[in-house]
Structures are given as structure tokens and as C-alpha cells.
Amino acid sequence: MSISELRAHHALCVEFFQGKGYSPAFVDNMAELVGALRASDPLLTLRGAADGVCRSCPHNNGGVCDSAEKTARYDAGVLRLTGLNAGETLRWSALRALVRERILDAGRLCEVCGDCQWYDICSQAAVG
Numbered sequence: 001m002s003i004s005e006l007r008a009h010h011a012l013c014v015e016f017f018q019g020k021g022y023s024p025a026f027v028d029n030m031a032e033l034v035g036a037l038r039a040s041d042p043l044l045t046l047r048g049a050a051d052g053v054c055r056s057c058p059h060n061n062g063g064v065c066d067s068a069e070k071t072a073r074y075d076a077g078v079l080r081l082t083g084l085n086a087g088e089t090l091r092w093s094a095l096r097a098l099v100r101e102r103i104l105d106a107g108r109l110c111e112v113c114g115d116c117q118w119y120d121i122c123s124q125a126a127v128g
């Protein structure tokens, strides 16, 4: 599987993916994407809309997230804290390093996605 686009906040979700998710199809798709990111360190264009992670998500209604307010807010938080912009292209490793330095090491995950249903799992992994 190749990947060339990513919603900004999915850089965080990928970091903490532990084989759990909304459905078996979602988990399978996510596992493939995470493997592709780690294996090939692709160039990624940052999106503010549905991406390959959303492809198999049961909350994806024809390309529109049924939690669109939350997911857009999470994207905006990652962009604000990293200084990146939607439409910008950079390598996965560079995006990951920025997210690590400016959000995770800075203890700011809660500012981005503290009301996500998976936050307890991700925040524990972030400090673990």
C-alpha cells in the first residue's frame, strides 16, 4: 500500500496505534498504513479532510466524518503547534519529529485531542 496524504492529527494516531480501533476493517487498514509509513518514509501532503486512515472507518459517511467538528479541531491543533499548514508536503519522518518535539515531548497532547475516546490509551503510551 502506498500513502501520499495524511490528515494532520493522524500523525498522532499513527504514533499510538496498538492494533485497536473502531472495527476489524479499520484496524486492518490502519495496520497496513502504519506499516507503509514506517517502511518507506513517504512524502506526505497534509490534508484537512478524509484520508487513507478514514477509508475503512465506520464514522466515514461518504467522505465526511460524523465527528467532523472534533477531527477538524484536532487537525487545527496539530498544525498550530507544529507550525505546519494544510497542503504542505513533507516526509513522514520530518512530520513525526515535529509532532514528537512540539506536542508529545512538550506535554501538549491533551490540548489537541483530550476529548477523543482513545485519549486515555494514547496519553498513557505518551508518558510510558
Ligand code: SF4
Pocket (backbone or CB within 6 Å): 009, 012, 013, 014, 016, 074, 113, 116, 117, 118, 119, 120, 122, 123
Ligand atoms: S487520543 Fe484520539 S486523536 Fe489523539 S492520538 Fe489518540 S486516537 Fe488519535
